[in-house]
Amino acid sequence: MKQVNADNWNALKRTKRKTRWMISKSFNCSEREIPEVLNRLYWEEQKSIKDIATATDVSHTTVASLMKRLNIPTRYSKRCLFKWTEEELVNQLCYMYIEKNMKPVEIAIRLNVSPSTIYKWFGKYNIRLRKKLLVEDERNTLLCEMYLEKEWDVSQIANELNVSAKTIYNWLRKLEIPLRSRRNGKYPGSKEDLLQTIYFLYWKKGLGLKQTAQELNVSILQVYRWMEQLNIPRRRSGRPTKQKSISL
Incomplete structure (x- = not known):
């Protein structure tokens, strides 16, 4: 912030005497102390020009022009773009x-x-945000817990954290966590349990591949691979043919 010259009496004299008197009376100061008072109110106490004008019973344009004469810098605004260094x-x-x-x-x-x-x-300008490191630590802990301990799929973690799968992969590489092979999808149980579960959902319950994948919290492609590995036959695609009714 620029230093204000409090002895700039020549610039202050260009203001009407009535205005100087009203400002000095409102803030209980001499006319020569007006620059210091305006600078303190505007910068240290963060008062607006409108607040200062209301307190002195003068217009805000008068206060703004007076501050301009006294070389008091104003806060950043679109009208005075690049006024600050x-x-x-x-x-x-x-x-x-x-x-x-x-x-x-x-x-x-x-x-x-x-x-x-x-x-x-x-x-x-390298101003670090508050609580950013704390959020990153919590996110990394949660990511390690879901991917390593619970062995969740990347798509599940992405849905849980409301980000894309690409972002999850970037976080895992940044933490130097070894990635699992996409083809070796893991199911929390034995192959017999997996076979019975998919057979029950797909054949007994009549769910589609998408619904089966949602029930198992995996992708549709993973269900395809499991069915190929376990030799589970698939239903024929297409709608069932309608039988024509015979009128007697």
């Missing part, structure tokens, strides 16, 4: 996010930009 922008982001403990959405509202812009700035 990168150093000033980083200082304000760190001040609001770290010291004031504000959320990215609240910072976006304050700076009149979108939340995605705030996240881009955080990545650009």
Whole structure:
């Protein structure tokens, strides 16, 4: 943030005497202390120009023009794009996010930009998000538990975590977890149990391959492979033929 010259009396004299008197009276300060007071209200106390104008009973355009004459920088807005330097922008982001403990959405509202812009700035200036490491640790623990201990399929884990299967594979490679062969799908039980289960669902209960796969929480392709390995015959595809009724 730029330093304000409190002795800039020549710039202050260009403001109407009545305006200077109203501001000094509202904040109980001398006219020469107006730049310091405006800077403190706007930056340290995070007051808006409208709030300052309401407290002094003057228009917000008058306060804005006075701050411009006194070289008091305004907060980021679309009208004054690139008015801040990168150093000033980083200082304000760190001040609001770290010291004031504000959320990215609240910072976006304050700076009149979108939340995605705030996240881009955080990545650009290496401002680490809060609780990001904690979320990653919890996710990695859950991933190891489901893939290694429970031996879930990648598609099951993807559905559980609401991400794509490609993302699951990337996470597993990042953690250096050895991948299981896709052809060696594992069923929690013996081959006889698997044979009885698929035979019951497919033949006795009359479910289709998709419904059988949903019951077993695997993919349709995995059910195909199991049926080929266990020599379970498949039903003929197509609709059953309708018998013509014979009128007597």
